Amino acid sequence: MTGDYVSTNKDIWNADAPNWAEFAHRQWTLETPEWGTWNNSEDGINMLPADMAQVDAIELGSGTGYVAYWMLRRGARVTAIDISAEQLATARDLAAQHDADITFIEGNAEETGLPDASFDFVISEYGASIWCKPETWLREAWRLLRPGGRLVFLGNHPLSLICSPLDGSPAQRALHRPYKDMWGADWTEVEYEPTGVCFNLTMAGWMDLFAQIEFAVTRYQEVYAPDHAMGERAAIPADWAKEYPVEQVWHLSKPA
Template identity: 50%
Template sequence: MTELPEHVAVNREYWDGMAHEWVDAGERAWDQVEPTWGQWGIRENEIHLLPEDMTGMRAIELGCGTAYVSAWMARRGASVTGIDNSAAQLRTAQRLSAQHGVVLELIHGNAETVPMPGDSFDFAISEYGAAIWADPYQWIPEAHRLLRQGGTLVFLGSHIFVGLCSPVDGSYPITRRLERPYFGSHRLDWRDAVDDPGGIEFTLTFSEWIKLFVGTGFEIVDLIEIQAPADATGSRSGISADWARDFPNEHVWTLRKKS
């Protein structure tokens, strides 16, 4: 068996160990009629991440977790594959799939190397999942390989501001000053964080994202920098609603594979 890259092995252990903490959230999301996105629950009718009608489409969710996004796509008519690094998360996904009568193909694996043929999918998506837990220099080209010409990739993850304004020791809350350099921010290791120790995350500068997309063969369709709603309160992972109204803590990229 091929040895997993360090970040893949670390993140697998991390998510297998905490999957039980996400069961309730997964169940609530599976029950939703209309999707909501990200840490602030932005409504689908505000940011339009999914095609309204996915009848006849093949779709893949990269880093599906409990697979509620996969379920949303299947209910819109798509034939859906979900892949996740955590077997424990997939057990919840499989249970909820059976409970709701939604047919999904679920794969235990790494979104950087998906065991599927190229040119297989019309649509690919990641809400967090691969979007932050996989190395973009590996998973973005893999998503490109999986998509047919003209296919769409949508991914939502942490904005680079989150890493830049997070104290280096991993303590909460996030600050309103730069805590680390903008350049060289590719890999963020949270295993020794003071508050909420985690796994290994990835991000890029905006110029690095654009160079990667263009060099891989994608065209950029859209970029959304998410702002917390005016009525949002509390905090999410050390990020207060007030902070997230002044600075984006999430972004959404929409890309199209060039014909």
């Protein structure tokens, strides 16, 4: 697999942070949340409870903090942890502009140092969900949750990874990698748009891990690009993402 992916990903996100400031600004001002690479509306995906009053919520790998803000606006008490000081700087700046009382923490989502059973709701959108090792961050999410608590996370669909060429060029209607033993991909040395180390598992791999940890799956969604999508985003052509699931959302619960 890979060496010190935590430091690698931290360095990459610190360097890339300025490129996300404008997007973040837009996301913070949305009336209705939009998720993932293709801005799918919360109305169709329902990742967040409508009412989060009295809910202790944490976002793992919170980036520029817009998901944290969406939860705050629904009434939650919100903590957001990210490993990149530069991403957190954008998030803190936007929180000040929006008068948002969010507890931001600089740290590793795989090892937050926060107390056991201190949250009712854990979420990750392209944060820990793809940049952290599944076994490690899922066990951390479990530890942080109170009995009856929920974890919702969005990341790439395994199909989008196996259809992505090894050189980092855009996904195709062809299988470029084995599905068996999928763990993710190291994008640091690829020819096209190198980035960090990302994790993903086969469907059976995810399900086995949830069962080992004792998470119950309450819902699984496969996400496509909307009909009006055009062009290419994150090395996935819109036409591909309209016909094949580009992202997945897992809804899990910790038994009461």
